[in-house]
Amino acid sequence: MTTSTENGYRPHHLSHTVVAIVEDKPGVLMRVSSLFRRRGFNIESLTVGPTEEKGLSRITIVVDGESAPVEQVEKQLYKLIDVIKVSDLSSEDMVARELALIKVRANNLNRHEILEIASVFRADIVDMATGSVIIQVVGDEAKIDGLVKMLEPYGIRELSRTGRVAMVRGTKTTTVHEREPEQIARVHASQGRRVDDMELPFSSD
Amino acid sequence: MARLNGAQIVLESLQREGIDTMFGYPGGVVLPLYDTLPQYPGIRHILVRHEQAAAHMADGYARASGRVGLCLGTSGPGATNLVTGICTAWMDSTPVLALTGNVTRALLGKDGFQEADITGITQPITKHNYLVMRADNIAMSMREAVHIASTGRPGPVLVDIPKDVFQEEAEFEWPEQINLRGYRPTTEGHAGMIKRAAKLIDEAKRPIIISGHGIIWGDAQKELVDLAEKANIPVITTFLGIGGFPESHDLSYGWLGMHGMYYANHAADGADVVIGIGMRFDDRAMGRFNAFNPNAKIIHIDIDPAEIGKNFSTAVPIVGDAKRVLPKLAAEVKEQRRPEWIRWIDQLREDHPSLHVRETRRMLPQYVMRTLYEETQGNATIATGVGQHQMWAGQHYIYKRPRQLISSGGLGTMGFELPAAIGAQVALPGQEVWAIAGDGGFQMTMQELAVLVDEQLPVKIAIMNNGYLGMIRQWQELFYDKNLVSASITQPDFCKIAEAYGIKGLRAEHKSDVPRVIQEAREHRGPVLIDFMIDQEENVWPMVPAGAALSETLEQPASEAAR
Numbered sequence: 006m007t008t009s010t011e012n013g014y015r016p017h018h019l020s021h022t023v024v025a026i027v028e029d030k031p032g033v034l035m036r037v038s039s040l041f042r043r044r045g046f047n048i049e050s051l052t053v054g055p056t057e058e059k060g061l062s063r064i065t066i067v068v069d070g071e072s073a074p075v076e077q078v079e080k081q082l083y084k085l086i087d088v089i090k091v092s093d094l095s096s097e098d099m100v101a102r103e104l105a106l107i108k109v110r111a112n113n114l115n116r117h118e119i120l121e122i123a124s125v126f127r128a129d130i131v132d133m134a135t136g137s138v139i140i141q142v143v144g145d146e147a148k149i150d151g152l153v154k155m156l157e158p159y160g161i162r163e164l165s166r167t168g169r170v171a172m173v174r175g176t177k178t179t180t181v182h183e184r185e186p187e188q189i190a191r192v193h194a195s196q197g198r199r200v201d202d203m204e205l206p207f208s209s210d
Numbered sequence: 211m212a213r214l215n216g217a218q219i220v221l222e223s224l225q226r227e228g229i230d231t232m233f234g235y236p237g238g239v240v241l242p243l244y245d246t247l248p249q250y251p252g253i254r255h256i257l258v259r260h261e262q263a264a265a266h267m268a269d270g271y272a273r274a275s276g277r278v279g280l281c282l283g284t285s286g287p288g289a290t291n292l293v294t295g296i297c298t299a300w301m302d303s304t305p306v307l308a309l310t311g312n313v314t315r316a317l318l319g320k321d322g323f324q325e326a327d328i329t330g331i332t333q334p335i336t337k338h339n340y341l342v343m344r345a346d347n348i349a350m351s352m353r354e355a356v357h358i359a360s361t362g363r364p365g366p367v368l369v370d371i372p373k374d375v376f377q378e379e380a381e382f383e384w385p386e387q388i389n390l391r392g393y394r395p396t397t398e399g400h401a402g403m404i405k406r407a408a409k410l411i412d413e414a415k416r417p418i419i420i421s422g423h424g425i426i427w428g429d430a431q432k433e434l435v436d437l438a439e440k441a442n443i444p445v446i447t448t449f450l451g452i453g454g455f456p457e458s459h460d461l462s463y464g465w466l467g468m469h470g471m472y473y474a475n476h477a478a479d480g481a482d483v484v485i486g487i488g489m490r491f492d493d494r495a496m497g498r499f500n501a502f503n504p505n506a507k508i509i510h511i512d513i514d515p516a517e518i519g520k521n522f523s524t525a526v527p528i529v530g531d532a533k534r535v536l537p538k539l540a541a542e543v544k545e546q547r548r549p550e551w552i553r554w555i556d557q558l559r560e561d562h563p564s565l566h567v568r569e570t571r572r573m574l575p576q577y578v579m580r581t582l583y584e585e586t587q588g589n590a591t592i593a594t595g596v597g598q599h600q601m602w603a604g605q606h607y608i609y610k611r612p613r614q615l616i617s618s619g620g621l622g623t624m625g626f627e628l629p630a631a632i633g634a635q636v637a638l639p640g641q642e643v644w645a646i647a648g649d650g651g652f653q654m655t656m657q658e659l660a661v662l663v664d665e666q667l668p669v670k671i672a673i674m675n676n677g678y679l680g681m682i683r684q685w686q687e688l689f690y691d692k693n694l695v696s697a698s699i700t701q702p703d704f705c706k707i708a709e710a711y712g713i714k715g716l717r718a719e720h721k722s723d724v725p726r727v728i729q730e731a732r733e734h735r736g737p738v739l740i741d742f743m744i745d746q747e748e749n750v751w752p753m754v755p756a757g758a759a760l761s762e763t764l765e766q767p768a769s770e771a772a773r
């Protein structure tokens with residue numbers, strides 16, 4: 006149930022990308038991860054970061070669909086009081102990206118080759134020393150896997166991957182509500198109209 | 211607005227929420243709270259003998275009254291002692307508010323004396339929990355905690371407060387509004403789904419309602435009766451749903467599950483439409499999942515969307531509050547008679563009367579429960595422990611009202627009986643409350659007899675004394691080749707124990723004693739303990755062995771019935 010990404014790559018056929026918008030409160034990450042452990046849902050990757058709204062964090066979880074019926078994942082997440090919104094991006098046309106830092110052994114003989122490989126993958130060299138280079142690459146998992154594979158023969162000293170972040174293509178969002186430009190808000194307030202999917206201070210509904 | 215310290219804010223908040231009873235036990239870090247208690251004479255503190263019992267009492271209080279039950283423990287061991295009680299409430303979805311103290315803020319995370327990470331420990335067994343780091347936040351946390359515990363699908367909530375937060379001063383302002391963006395229970399039910407459910411019910415030849423604890427917590431007994439009567443749908447309940455539908459009703463066919471009635475299990479298995487309301491299709495009720503009635507279409511009505519589709523795939527999911535959804539569904543369904551289907555179940559019940567009490571000179575536990583039912587005219591509130599006596603209490607007392615049976619179904623916590631009965635008696639002054647205890651389980655919490663004396667609570671305790679961890683003996687007999695290991699259990703002289711606390715103790719040695727001791731206990735104004743020396747070998751029937759299907763329900767073997 007996943008959609009191909011830009012590069013024609015299909016993520017692990019049974020994994021789901023779930024985005025949870027959560028209150029940025031102490032313990033919220035534990036609540037989420039504990040839920041996955043407790044229900045036996047396997048996490049492939051999990052990333053957390055701030056959102057466009059202060060006080061809210063965005064957790065992107067890639068979950069192994071074999072261990073976790075995605076509907077249960079969503080519903081169980083919703084039961085957590087600090088979880089405000091859950092979206093399953095798997096059935097959406099999404100952009101999914103990961104960043105990796107790869108520290109590779111390098112010497113005067115092979116450094117050039119390594120740089121060439123990096124450039125084929127549109128990766129950046131972010132550090133260079135006599136015995137190693139650090140390569141930074143952004144892309145979907147397949148691209149990063151591919152680069153890692155190419156670099157393995159040289160000797161990978163260290164690999165750090167962020168895990169997936171994702172977003173739906175087009176205007177659709179997974180945010181809690183989109184902030185209304187102030188001008189429009191004023192017009193709406195004066196006319197007493199409600200904008201779809203917005204929380205405005207009209208108590209009648 | 212007023213300037214108060216944290217302890218005062220806690221008690222002030224409880225008062226605003228109408229919580230006037232707490233079951234607790236002091237310790238260093240909650241002393242500021244205890245110090246403040248005398249300023250709030252409207253709040254009754256009941257001193258327990260073990261914090262586990264405090265949580266069970268709060269639970270019993272909640273189950274008997276429908277209101278939030280409150281328990282309190284100190285940091286470290288006080289808090290961890292609450293855990294079994296909190297988990298019991300969690301598994302059965304009851305609104306228990308647990309309040310704990312913790313070490314001062316500066317010491318949090320330093321493994322100081324009596325520090326326990328109780329919010330971490332209880333995270334998976336509470337609906338939500340709070341570590342309140344500022345006196346400013348106490349009022350809002352308390353308000354939210356009570357709201358979360360008591361609305362939607364109820365459940366326990368824990369609030370942990372460091373000692374110096376009790377002592378810190380803050381402006382007290384009662385928050386009029388709660389804004390929990392991530393918590394908005396759905397109550398109304400989807401109109402389209404309700405229509406689809408009605409259509410399915412109208413077309414069904416053999417529909418059955420399985421009603422659960424949610425009917426009781428949703429206060430929807432009347433709404434359930436209306437629906438069942440209009441469309442003539444037989445009703446069976448889950449064990450925790452007992453009393454949610456009057457068992458004396460023509461459409462009542464008992465309860466289903468591992469020790470449910472033969473006809474209830476077979477009716478569930480023979481139905482073409484199963485309407486689960488306020489229940490969660492758990493394994494104890496449904497038997498082996500993949501062997502449960504493959505032909506039934508399931509309509510599942512529950513306030514917790516995560517329960518729907520968790521164990522079974524559902525033809526029609528309806529998320530909502532039973533009290534709101536059932537009248538809408540009743541309005542949509544057609545009136546029907548269904549004489550054939552009802553005759554089929556009636557016949558089954560006639561051929562397999564699971565609740566028949568055999569004539570024998572031995573004191574059967576079933577007979578004790580039956581006699582208790584008759585002597586109390588079916589009016590008592592019954593709290594049980596866990597084991598054989600629990601099943602007999604569920605089977606052989608006939609329950610007509612919600613909240614009449616109080617029992618740990620989900621977690622199956624031995625030792626629940628006495629503290630739960632105490633909590634219920636505190637909630638129901640002047641009403642008759644019986645604890646049906648196992649001789650094993652009673653020994654887990656019997657120290658709470660002291661509370662009966664302190665608080666002058668007239669709880670009647672019936673110990674079903676079989677000299678065994680009876681349910682263990684039954685399993686070892688049936689499934690472990692009669693290899694009885696640690697099944698037999700010695701007891702003290704329970705009557706002397708009672709007397710040592712200043713409680714009246716009675717013993718029934720023979721069957722003929724049973725009505726008389728029950729009468730004597732009821733006539734006595736204070737608490738009474740009765741030691742019923744029941745038949746030691748009796749097993750609980752019917753039975754669906756673990757991993758078997760409801761259709762494989764076993765009845766009492768002839769060899770046992772002939773004893």
Ligand SMILES: Cc1ncc(C[n+]2csc(CCOP(=O)(O)OP(=O)(O)O)c2C)c(N)n1
Nearest residue numbers: 597598599622624648649650651679680681
């Ligand atoms: C705290 C706890 N420990 C262990 C068990 C497992 N267990 C279930 S029933 C049972 C025996 C209960 O014995 P008793 O209280 O005498 O009741 P009986 O079955 O004899 O009626 C045991 C040990 C449990 N349910 N709870």
Ligand SMILES: [Mg+2]
Nearest residue numbers: 649650678680
């Ligand atoms: Mg026993």
